[in-house]
Amino acid sequence: MSDREKILGRIREALAVPAPRPGHATTTPADPADLSRRSIRAKAEARCWLPAVGESFNEQIALFRANAADLRADFHLLNSRDELAPRLRQLAQTEGWQRVASHRGEHTQPACNTLNLPVLFTDQSYDPLALEACDVGITGCDALIAQTGSVLVTSRSAGGRAASVLPPHHVVIARREQLLPDLPAAFDLVKRKYQPDYPSFISLITGPSRTGDIERILVLGAHGPKKLTVFCF
Amino acid sequence: MTTPAAQFTDQANRVSRDLRHRRLIQTALGKYEIVRDQRKAAFQDWSAARQAAAETKYDAVNHLDKYLEEFVSKIEARGTKVHWAGNASSAREIITGILRQRNARSVIKSKTMTAEEIHLTEALESAGVKVVESDLGEFIVQLRREPPYHLVFPAMHLTRGEISDLFTRELHSAATDSPEELTMIARRELRKQYLAADAGITGANFAVAETGMIAITENEGNARLTAAMPRLMISLVGIEKILPRLEDLALFLPMLATTGAGQTLTGYNSLYGGPRQPGESDGPEEFHVVLLDNRRTELLADAEQRDALHCIRCGACLNVCPIFRNVGGHTYGTTYSGPIGSVITPHLRGLQDWKHLSSASSLCGACTEACPVKIDLHHHLLQNRRNAAAQKPRRLERLGWKIFGAIVNHPWLYALARLFVRVTEPLHALFAGSRLDFVRGWTQSRDLPPVARQSFKNWWRHRS
Numbered sequence: 001m002s003d004r005e006k007i008l009g010r011i012r013e014a015l016a017v018p019a020p021r022p023g024h025a026t027t028t029p030a031d032p033a034d035l036s037r038r039s040i041r042a043k044a045e046a047r048c049w050l051p052a053v054g055e056s057f058n059e060q061i062a063l064f065r066a067n068a069a070d071l072r073a074d075f076h077l078l079n080s081r082d083e084l085a086p087r088l089r090q091l092a093q094t095e096g097w098q099r100v101a102s103h104r105g106e107h108t109q110p111a112c113n114t115l116n117l118p119v120l121f122t123d124q125s126y127d128p129l130a131l132e133a134c135d136v137g138i139t140g141c142d143a144l145i146a147q148t149g150s151v152l153v154t155s156r157s158a159g160g161r162a163a164s165v166l167p168p169h170h171v172v173i174a175r176r177e178q179l180l181p182d183l184p185a186a187f188d189l190v191k192r193k194y195q196p197d198y199p200s201f202i203s204l205i206t207g208p209s210r211t212g213d214i215e216r217i218l219v220l221g222a223h224g225p226k227k228l229t230v231f232c233f
Numbered sequence: 234m235t236t237p238a239a240q241f242t243d244q245a246n247r248v249s250r251d252l253r254h255r256r257l258i259q260t261a262l263g264k265y266e267i268v269r270d271q272r273k274a275a276f277q278d279w280s281a282a283r284q285a286a287a288e289t290k291y292d293a294v295n296h297l298d299k300y301l302e303e304f305v306s307k308i309e310a311r312g313t314k315v316h317w318a319g320n321a322s323s324a325r326e327i328i329t330g331i332l333r334q335r336n337a338r339s340v341i342k343s344k345t346m347t348a349e350e351i352h353l354t355e356a357l358e359s360a361g362v363k364v365v366e367s368d369l370g371e372f373i374v375q376l377r378r379e380p381p382y383h384l385v386f387p388a389m390h391l392t393r394g395e396i397s398d399l400f401t402r403e404l405h406s407a408a409t410d411s412p413e414e415l416t417m418i419a420r421r422e423l424r425k426q427y428l429a430a431d432a433g434i435t436g437a438n439f440a441v442a443e444t445g446m447i448a449i450t451e452n453e454g455n456a457r458l459t460a461a462m463p464r465l466m467i468s469l470v471g472i473e474k475i476l477p478r479l480e481d482l483a484l485f486l487p488m489l490a491t492t493g494a495g496q497t498l499t500g501y502n503s504l505y506g507g508p509r510q511p512g513e514s515d516g517p518e519e520f521h522v523v524l525l526d527n528r529r530t531e532l533l534a535d536a537e538q539r540d541a542l543h544c545i546r547c548g549a550c551l552n553v554c555p556i557f558r559n560v561g562g563h564t565y566g567t568t569y570s571g572p573i574g575s576v577i578t579p580h581l582r583g584l585q586d587w588k589h590l591s592s593a594s595s596l597c598g599a600c601t602e603a604c605p606v607k608i609d610l611h612h613h614l615l616q617n618r619r620n621a622a623a624q625k626p627r628r629l630e631r632l633g634w635k636i637f638g639a640i641v642n643h644p645w646l647y648a649l650a651r652l653f654v655r656v657t658e659p660l661h662a663l664f665a666g667s668r669l670d671f672v673r674g675w676t677q678s679r680d681l682p683p684v685a686r687q688s689f690k691n692w693w694r695h696r697s
Binding site for chain 2: 014
């Protein structure tokens with residue numbers, strides 16, 4: 001018998017004795033139909049339990065902005081797409097970027113082209129050492145999440161796994177219609193957009209890399225980016 | 234050889250009077266409580282969320298076979314190789330085998346308590362593989378050659394001064410008292426390792442059955458780099474980490490962040506569903522998932538305590554536990570410390586050797602209250618005490634209770650006992666707390682309450 005069969009066998013044997021339901025230590029075990037009804041209800045209700053999010057775009061963008069500030073991420077709401085290139089050039093100048101990593105996304109490629117800097121595209125296989133030498137990774141995203149101030153990325157929307165984590169600065173380019181209210185909406189989007197052919201990497205990025213491992217004092221840029229900038233137009 | 238119980242008592246005695254240690258723990262956990270409560274208050278209904286989380290985990294654990302099979306078939310469909318390990322040694326063999334076959338000599342590892350549980354690093358090192366911990370706290374305790382102090386905050390017991398000294402000694406860096414500079418020293422050191430390592434080893438916080446993905450929660454980005462740079466990735470996952478559906482994460486991720494470290498969401502919550510897919514530009518060429526039982530099925534078979542497998546390892550029960558806060562993480566001598574460790578260690582490593590942990594509790598219930606998935610922790614401690622006593626009765630204790638029962642059932646015996654105590658009380662005072670004292674366990678740090686001058690019965694009869 002394989003280890004798989006042995007373990008599954010032990011599990012089935014163990015589960016022959018039902019366990020008391022949570023919060024009902026003395027009552028009889030739940031019947032499975034009731035449990036699945038409850039889990040469907042739970043799915044619908046999660047939104048009512050999680051931190052509150054306003055209905056309108058303005059409320060949601062304000063919440064995203066406030067969360068980003070708490071996380072020490074920079075958030076810029078632009079009036080139009082035309083503002084993006086000058087803002088990026090300005091950032092490149094202030095920070096003295098020498099090399100840029102990005103991918104051939106709808107908005108990332110034209111934005112990078114205006115920078116007049118060498119660009120490493122991470123859509124195809126690339127040299128990790130070259131990526132490590134980049135000053136910034138400029139990527140797209142799947143969504144912004146107001147509730148938590150997070151950026152949802154996947155290996156398809158952000159030029160692979162590493163471009164958004166290896167360089168010391170991660171710049172995200174997002175569109176207004178990518179703003180989602182909350183986490184249930186984010187996972188719903190992942191399913192609708194990709195099912196059944198999911199990318200191998202999906203991540204919710206919430207602020208720049210951080211640690212509190214030394215005396216619980218917050219330090220940014222533990223291993224990943226020290227800075228996270230989000231441009232939304 | 235000292236027993237785990239003797240070692241616990243010894244360490245607890247030493248640590249609980251260490252003022253420096255107390256200060257560190259109080260500062261760290263005091264801050265934690267403030268931010269955690271702020272985050273909890275931001276939820277519209279924390280108690281409903283908690284009940285839902287408990288029921289979701291109940292569903293997962295009570296249909297574990299079904300969900301595990303679903304998880305495996307989905308994640309294998311994307312080219313992941315899944316291995317099943319019945320116990321710790323089998324898991325170690327599987328992992329060293331994979332590394333040997335690919336001729337991998339160096340490993341970068343992101344924080345995983347499950348690997349601590351099976352002593353993976355020692356096994357890899359004795360197989361000639363170089364292992365580097367990438368989580369900052371884990372990196373620090375690895376340099377000190379000691380186990381992590383806490384499930385979530387591995388280096389919570391160290392000051393910046395001690396860490397600076399450690400880095401100076403081990404990494405030859407300049408001394409500094411800035412946490413930021415210390416973090417940057419580790420960052421520079423570890424950067425090289427991500428790029429050079431042959432393999433990355435991670436744990437998992439959740440395994441999503443519906444979509445066949447593992448979820449890793451972290452703040453630093455070290456797990457993301459571990460899963461992005463090396464050509465080989467191995468994830469060690471306890472079988473209880475299952476969640477039924479992808480959308481369950483919408484509840485579990487913010488709850489884990491809230492109770493784990495008082496955050497709205499941790500910095501990176503990443504899902505990995507396979508190795509590099511066709512059309513993808515990076516990520517490992519091979520992805521292995523090792524599913525570990527290691528006596529979890531024995532805990533599963535104990536229906537009364539099955540909910541201990543709901544644990545999401547947030548560490549909330551440790552943080553609020555008066556015992557943990559006094560004796561510290563290393564005193565337990567276990568991989569999982571604090572209340573959850575005291576509950577599950579007897580199941581994972583033997584009831585008789587670890588039953589003393591069930592008594593390392595004031596039964597105040599703060600742990601049960603803090604648990605985001607409603608594990609009935611303090612009652613499980615009582616059940617472990619009961620089970621241990623039933624398995625191996627304590628004859629002396631039983632005799633004691635029998636004598637006590639006889640005394641309180643016979644008024645003449647009770648009167649006699651009172652008289653005896655009245656007479657011996659002043660005598661006892663002469664050697665109370667000394668080595669001759671047979672109740673020294675109590676009297677070395679406390680007074681015995683004086684025996685009442687008058688019995689209640691007597692007082693009742695003569696009340697005016």
